[in-house]
Amino acid sequence: MKKFSKFLLSLIVITGLWVPIGAQAYTVEQDPIQFSYHPGYASNEIIVLHEAGNPSNVGTDSLDREVNFMKRNWQNAYVSYFVGSGGRVKQLAPNGYYQYGAGATGNSKAYAQIELARTNSAVTFKKDYAAYVNLTRDLAKQAGFTFDLDDSTPYGIKTHEWITNNWWGDHTDPYGYLAQWGVSKARLAQDLMVGLPEDGSETIVKPNKPNTPKYKVGQHVRFATIYNTPDDPNEKHINADQKWTQVGTITQKLDGRKNLYKIENSGKLLGYVNDGDIVEIWNPSQPTAPSKPQDSNLVSMVGTFTTDQSLPVSPDTTVESAALAWYDPFESMEYDGYVLANGYAWVSYVDYGGTRRFVAVGPDDGQVGNTWGKGFFN
Known part of the structure; x- marks a missing residue:
């Protein structure tokens, strides 16, 4: 089913404006990225839902910290909206701009992409989630979309997980973080259909036990993905097969950073990982066939x-x-x-x-x- 108005689509593509949201309890704070070049325009066929994926940034200022990092590193990853810190909404770029958050196909089609900052407060999450849902609904109205979530068509409201399953990538957000607060896929889909009070009074949360670090300094591990810096966002992950080895030692635990563990091998820095990037504890004494025969002249x-x-x-x-x-x-x-x-x-x-x-x-x-x-x- 076609989910957008051709007239509205044409208007959006031509103007590329900072489109105002209708009268709502939340206020859209304008905090624009200072682009050094024009990123171009998208075809405005979808809205993409994300979450920040940063368990180390859950304080009262998590929204501002995430936004400031994104503004400094927009050439690597950026979206048009960020929600967090008690239901605040920040707009970083005009609707319809080509954004860097969902792979080439998703980026080329996205009217807007929305990130959700994390929190460890149930009261804060309730307001964040309500604003996240209502902002998505308002943007869908502007773009002429229905409120259906992750349906089989290539139009409308999509999560990053839907992008992964249908086009490209390996991200599953925002479902993992929402599930920590007891918000299922079905609940998100229902809330998008009807909307929520901005004060969070109808947001139902059942927080799961927080994830604690599983690994220790000195352990040898095999990893599937890795990051070049302690603060690289999810979008900058590197597949392990792009490194010269997929095994290393945890040499440092980095509290308060996006990526918890520093990984080295034979004194060489490989990068930084989180629990989810690690496949297993690696025993260096276990037999492993060398990639090439050892030199007989050693x-x-x-x-x-x-x-x-x-x-x-x-x-x-x-x-x-x-x-x-x-x-x-x-x-x-x-x-x-x-x-x-x-x-x-x-x-x-x-x-x-x-x-x-x-x-x-x-x-x-x-x-x-x-x-x-x-x-x-x-």
Whole structure:
């Protein structure tokens, strides 16, 4: 079923205005992103519902903190509306702008995308949820959509989970966070149909037990997704197969950050993860087949090498092999052997995934003074 007015759609595309919401108990605060370039326009076929996914930001100022972060990093991810901190609503961009929150297909079709900031207060959540529902309804009216949620058509009100299931991605918000407060998919769909009092008096909540961190510093873990910084939003997750290894050690727990655990392998930073990114505890002693046979010329020798320049990590002693990672200048690595091959001296170690790695530390010319750092016969 077609869910939008062609006349209204044309008007929205042409104007790209900050469309005012009708008279409601909530007030839309204008807090616009300062775009350095025009992001373009969407085709205005859907509204996308999100939640911030940040269990570390649940205080009374969670909305402002989320918005400030998004405004600083809008080139990576941004939406047009954010709701939180007791039913407040902030508009960051005009309706109809191309936003970065739901993958290429979802972004190209989204009239508006709405994020919901988290809270640990039931009173605050009731107001947040009511404003979230009513804002969605008002935007749907503006765009000429029905109030149906996640139906089979490519039009109307969609959650990020619907985008994942039908077009692209792996996000399931906002259902996980709503479920923590006892709001089911069916409840959200019903509330969108009828609306809610802005004071939250008809929002029914049954908060689940808060999720506590499951892992500890020093544990070796295998991860499925990872982030480059402690404060990367969900949209910036990286699939583990894009890293040189999917196994690392938790070296630090970061309270108050979006991503709780710092992950390293053999002294190299891999990134940051949350409980949901971790697949399992990894036992380094369990047998693991190396990705390539170990070099038969490996000479056993234990040491620590400190670089004086950037050096690549290689899967073997072949000069043409692509770098898996890099050691920065003055970083150190512990090794358990070395190989002289293909004109270079290579120190070697086994990472926590059980795979042997190699780093060329200088030319194989017999001159220890020519190595690219200290700790290999010098």
